[in-house]
Amino acid sequence: MKNQERVKDILSDFNKTQFQNSLIEWFKKEQRILPWRENQDPYRVWVSEIMLQQTRVDTVIPYFNHFMEKFPDPKSLAEADEQEVLKAWEGLGYYSRARNLQTAVKEVVADYDGVVPDNPKDLGELKGVGPYTKGAILSIAYDTPEPAVDGNVMRVLSRILHVEDDIAKPSTRKVFEQLVRELISEEDPSSFNQGMMELGALICTPKNPSCLLCPIQDQCRAFEQGIETELPVKTSKKKQKKVPYLLLVIENDAGEVLIEQRPSQGLLASLWQYPMVALEDLDHEAAKHWFYGEYGLKIEWGEPVEQIKHVFSHLIWEMEVVIARVVGGQLDHERAQFVTPQEMSAYPFPVSHQKAHKYISQ
C-alpha cells in the first residue's frame, strides 16, 4: 500500500514509546471529570460518542445526564417512542443521530441480547456507528487497540508529525488511522485515544494552542519549526445559501395553534414546526393564496414582528414571523394539526421554531 510506506516514512525517526508514555501520563493527570467517564459501560460510551459528534462537551453534558436517566440501558431506549427520543434530543441538532441510535439499539437488543458488540465487524454494521465511533467504543469500553480518529486526532497528529494532507478530504482520515495503528498503546488504548482527543480539546486547540503546556512539546515537529498554527491544512467549504420564509403563528377561535410535522427524511426529520411559506418566488399576497391552497384555511395577518435566522451547516433560513388568525376554511393537510398551547411542550421543535413560542397568546 502507498499509505503504508508513507506512514513508515513519517514515523521513521519518531520515538513512539516516549510519545505514548508522555500522553498517557498527562491524560491520567489532567483529564476532565465527565459523566461518561464514570465507568466503562459500553452503552454509556456509545451514547456519549454519538452526542459528541460535531458537538461540544459543555453542550452534551446536560443532555447526556438527562438521556441516561430517561433511557438508562439499551432495552429502555429500544422500547421508547421515537418522538420521546427526539424530544430528549431537542436542541442538540443532527437529529438523525438520535433516530439512528435508536435503530441500532433495537438491533442490539434483538440480535445481541442487549449487549453492545465488542468486535469491529458487528459494531461497525450498526446504524450511525462509523469508523470513529466504532474505534471509540472498542478502545474506551473494551480496551481494544483500535484507532478512533476524529478532528482532534487529525489536528494533533498533523502538528506533532508535520503531516500536510488536507484533513477536509475523506481519504486523509485513513492516513491518520494507519498512523494511530502504529502509535497506539497496546497496554492502555483507552487512555491513548482519549488522551489524543483531550490534548486536542485542552492544549492543541485550533486557534491558539498552548504549546508551552503541552506534554508532547519535545516531540512536536510543528512546534519545533514554529508552524503549529499553519497546521492542519484544511480547505474551506462554500458558504450557506440564504432562503427567505414566512413563519406563521396561526391561532383559531378555540385558542389553538397550528403546527405540522416535518417529513420523516431529510432536514430536521420528524420534528415539528410552525407552517412556513417559502418566499423565493412569492410576495406576501401570493403567499396567502398559496397557503389557502395548501392548508385549506383562510387567514389574516399583520406586519412581520421579528426575523428569526436558522443557520444550518449548508443553508440559512431567514424567517419573518407573522401572527395570523383563522377567518375561514377547513384545515385540510396531511401533517398539520391544531394543538393547545399546553400540548406544545410534548412535541420536539428545532431551536429556531422554539423562538416563535413566545407569540402564542396562552
Add this chain to the structure above:
DNA sequence: AACGCGTGGTT
C-alpha cells in the same frame, strides 16, 4: 467524493 445534516461558542 461531495454533499446533506443543527446548534452554539469564539474570534
Add this chain to the structure above:
DNA sequence: TAACCAAGCGT
C-alpha cells in the same frame, strides 16, 4: 460580524 469550529455519518 461573518467565518470558523466542535469526540462524524449516511448517501
